Amino acid sequence: MTDNALHSRSRLAGYDPGRLALARVLVVGMGALGQNIVQTLALSGVGRFLLVDFDEFEDHNATRSPFFPNAGERARFGGRKAACVAHRVSAISTADTPEPLFSESTVQRAGDGCVRWADVVVSAVDGIGARAWLAERARLHGKPMLEGGFSGPEYNYSAFSGEAGANCYRCFNPVTFSSMSCREYAREAARHQIVPAIQSTAAVLAGMMVEQVMNVLHDDHNAYGLRFYGDIRRATFDRVNLAVNPDCPGEHDPLPVRAVSPGSADPHTVSDLLEIVRRQTPDGWITPSEPLVRTAFCTRCGAVCQVRAVESSWARSPRCAACDGPWPSTPNLHPGLTSMIPIAAPPDPDVAATLLADLGMNPGGYVAIVPAGGERYLLEIPGDPVSTFSRVGG
Ligand SMILES: [Zn+2]
Numbered sequence: 061m062t063d064n065a066l067h068s069r070s071r072l073a074g075y076d077p078g079r080l081a082l083a084r085v086l087v088v089g090m091g092a093l094g095q096n097i098v099q100t101l102a103l104s105g106v107g108r109f110l111l112v113d114f115d116e117f118e119d120h121n122a123t124r125s126p127f128f129p130n131a132g133e134r135a136r137f138g139g140r141k142a143a144c145v146a147h148r149v150s151a152i153s154t155a156d157t158p159e160p161l162f163s164e165s166t167v168q169r170a171g172d173g174c175v176r177w178a179d180v181v182v183s184a185v186d187g188i189g190a191r192a193w194l195a196e197r198a199r200l201h202g203k204p205m206l207e208g209g210f211s212g213p214e215y216n217y218s219a220f221s222g223e224a225g226a227n228c229y230r231c232f233n234p235v236t237f238s239s240m241s242c243r244e245y246a247r248e249a250a251r252h253q254i255v256p257a258i259q260s261t262a263a264v265l266a267g268m269m270v271e272q273v274m275n276v277l278h279d280d281h282n283a284y285g286l287r288f289y290g291d292i293r294r295a296t297f298d299r300v301n302l303a304v305n306p307d308c309p310g311e312h313d314p315l316p317v318r319a320v321s322p323g324s325a326d327p328h329t330v331s332d333l334l335e336i337v338r339r340q341t342p343d344g345w346i347t348p349s350e351p352l353v354r355t356a357f358c359t360r361c362g363a364v365c366q367v368r369a370v371e372s373s374w375a376r377s378p379r380c381a382a383c384d385g386p387w388p389s390t391p392n393l394h395p396g397l398t399s400m401i402p403i404a405a406p407p408d409p410d411v412a413a414t415l416l417a418d419l420g421m422n423p424g425g426y427v428a429i430v431p432a433g434g435e436r437y438l439l440e441i442p443g444d445p446v447s448t449f450s451r452v453g454g
Pocket residue numbers: 227228229230231232305308309310311312
């Protein structure tokens with residue numbers, strides 16, 4: 061079928077297939093909602109995706125997973141959500157040459173390169189930590205973002221422009237969570253318990269959110285700053301205008317981007333990065349996108365774990381290697397979180413040795429620098445972000 065004939069009906073409905081084939085869409089979370097969104101976008105002619113999920117399919121996902129793996133996919137991808145969905149997307153996309161990329165990290169560890177790569181960011185994650193992270197980074201990079209969630213028949217979603225001064229997700233969700241704060245940690249853990257979830261809500265919400273993605277990709281911005289609520293069982297729907305919260309802890313302004321000075325070697329550790337940063341900003345702070353955990357107690361046996369990674373990595377699996385976790389034990393206890401790394405002072409040895417990859421600062425990624433007495437900026441880490449993403453068959 062010619063491209064013209066293939067997209068004849070959707071073109072009549074207002075889609076521009078040329079734009080959709082070129083659009084780059086980041087979808088974070090490959091649960092029921094993320095899969096339904098990706099399915100609809102791919103059928104509609106979007107071809108370039110970055111799909112992020114660290115998780116694997118479980119049997120109960122089958123009732124609301126259009127891309128639940130068959131036996132062959134299980135053998136090939138071991139039930140890994142991002143790989144399975146990317147594989148299926150390349151088969152169903154009606155774009156000429158679909159290019160689904162994927163990442164099997166947490167989005168925090170995949171880092172800012174994901175956000176920068178995208179024309180539009182879609183948040184389909186259930187954890188408040190990942191939602192808040194994504195909202196912040198989208199704003200720092202000036203990217204539009206759609207986010208949504210559902211429970212049983214009820215759903216909500218909103219659309220945020222990446223423009224300076226506009227409202228953000230955190231204007232009405234100011235709380236984030238910290239693994240060091242018991243209450244929020246417990247709340248975050250509770251979110252990963254059993255929540256009511258059905259395919260009909262996932263499909264309806266996905267359709268609603270996809271139409272907002274289409275608006276963004278077609279430069280129609282009428283839904284920005286609105287929040288939509290619905291209940292598919294009672295067939296109710298509402299929308300509210302979101303105000304800019306003057307006490308919002310979130311980011312409302314995109315930051316300028318600066319490249320590293322030419323001739324800098326590729327950095328691998330915080331120590332390497334400090335050397336590069338000092339050449340252009342001698343004093344101030346490097347601010348990782350999430351606080352760095354140096355050491356923490358194994359939640360099963362109490363041993364001290366050497367973490368040296370962002371908080372979400374620790375929270376995902378807060379156990380030592382002897383308790384089936386990823387973290388080696390250490391005799392040195394350095395509790396607490398590091399959210400600002402001083403540029404001029406000699407670095408703390410634990411922080412200096414931390415791998416940039418474990419802070420989500422990957423090749424082609426970005427890190428926010430706060431110069432002493434100057435304006436914040438995003439430093440572009442040398443490299444190609446696409447080299448850090450995976451490809452089906454690649
Ligand atoms: Zn805000």
